Amino acid sequence: MQANRGDRKVRSVVRMLALVLLSACMTACAGKTAKNSVFWPGAPDLPRIQFLTAFKDSKDVIGEKKLSLLDVGGTPDIFINLVKPYGITSANGKLYICDTLQADVITVDLPNKKMTRLSGNVNAGRLKKPVNVAVDARGNIYVADTSRLEVLQYAPDGSYVRSIGTSKDLKPVDVRVDDLYLYILDGMTSQVHLYDIAGGDYVKSIGRNDDPKRNLAGPTNMALDSKGGVYVSNFGSGRIIKLDRDGNFHLGFGKLGSSFADFTRPRGITVDETGLVYVVDAGAQHVQIFDDRFRLLLLFAGPGTPGSLNIPAGITVSTDNLDYYQTLADPDFKLEKVIFVVSQVGEHKVSVYGLGKKEGIDYAAEEKKTMEDVKKRAAEAAERRRKLEEEKAAKELEGGETKAAAPAPEPAAQAADEPVNIPWAGKAAGATPPAR
Helix, strand or coil: CCCHHHHHHHHHHHHHHHHHHHHHCCCCCCHHHHCCCCEEECCCCCCEEEEEEECEEHHHHHHHHHCCHHHHHCCCCCCCECEEEEEEEEEECEEEEEECCCCCEEEECCCHHHHECCCCCCCHHHCEEEEEEEECCCCCEEEEECCCCCCECCCCCCCEEEEECCCCCCCCEEEEEEEEEEEEEECCCCEEEEEEECCCEEEEEEECCCCHCCCCCCCEEEEECCCEEEEEECCCCEEEEECCCCCCCCCCCCCEEECCCCCCEEEEECCCCCCCCHHHHHHHHEEEECCCCEEEEECCCCCCCCCCCCCCCEEEECCCCCHHCCCCCCCCCEEEHHHHHHHHCCCCCCCEHHHHCCCCCCCHHHHHHHHHHHHHHHHHHHHHHHHHHHHHHHHHHCCCCCCCCCCCCCCHHHHHCCCCCCCCCCCCCCCCCCCC
16 A cells, blocks of 8 residues: 555656656747748748747757756756847857846857857956957957957957957947957047957057048947958948948948938948848847948848847858758748847847748749839839929920929839849849948
């Protein structure tokens, strides 16, 4: 009798433990296996971007990996979460994320289910308010700290190496690096300071021009392209300024506003290997993608949809580990690259999107059709404007009211000036933001 009661207790405990583990596994697996199938642009346009997943802490990253009977009684994983992330970069298959409230840099390796803190964030290497981070080709980590007023360098293993920028009065709001220079975006002087990457010595500053429209104004974030271009998003003017390493002005586009290619609060910016420019707007809470001529291709992740952003900041684009991220996408949507965007608040601290194309669709052919439609509408709009001008001139010749304003063109006349969601197979279409 006692033995039976003992057996029943054991079986009851085993059942309860199994239910707990099953429930935990179902909860952990839900975010990994659910296919929301949220695409941009929406139907009937052909999709180019899919929302894949999001994470906020080590439970999301590790998932069900540790949920097994073998782990009962083992050493628990250290819980790591993101509180108020801002800057992000990707290198060697990993993500490096600045958390301003925790004063730390978190490294995330999604394919290998790892999330770690910066080991050198102690003593002389202690961070106060890290806002942006860069990683060089050797794996060295550079962190812009707006409270320490310098950039801190850490070795690939995370150990503290040195501080850069201590010889100047500056407020580093972003940092980037290439084979020649370390670029520090200074929010105090609205300039970009270049330092020798080897010795850490100051070289020069760029960003000031005779024309105020070509100057940086309240810069927040910075990006580099593969050809030496320096792109800076400016909160003060709502503009993106492109310079070269010598400070020569190449182009400025955008303005404060809510129309296509405008920005309300421009933040994170990045340029991928093909020259596409991605700009985060914290006010509109979406990302706009431009081609290398700054024509608007697409915007995505706007409010009100799964995969939306919440006061977004940093952004990075990667082609690493595509096989892994492909498992998160729809089977017939083949990824070309992956986009990571930080939200400063909310449940989705880092949202992951795949850029690709649906299989079995001739995007180039669809693009050709769209381009033909764009040209047709543009020609029709031009013809309407020509007729209006002819009518106005005729009235003037007949002694009509010469001071009368010309009739307003029909709304359709402006359609060709707006960006068009195209399949985006090769070269882009859409409006070109005016260079100012």
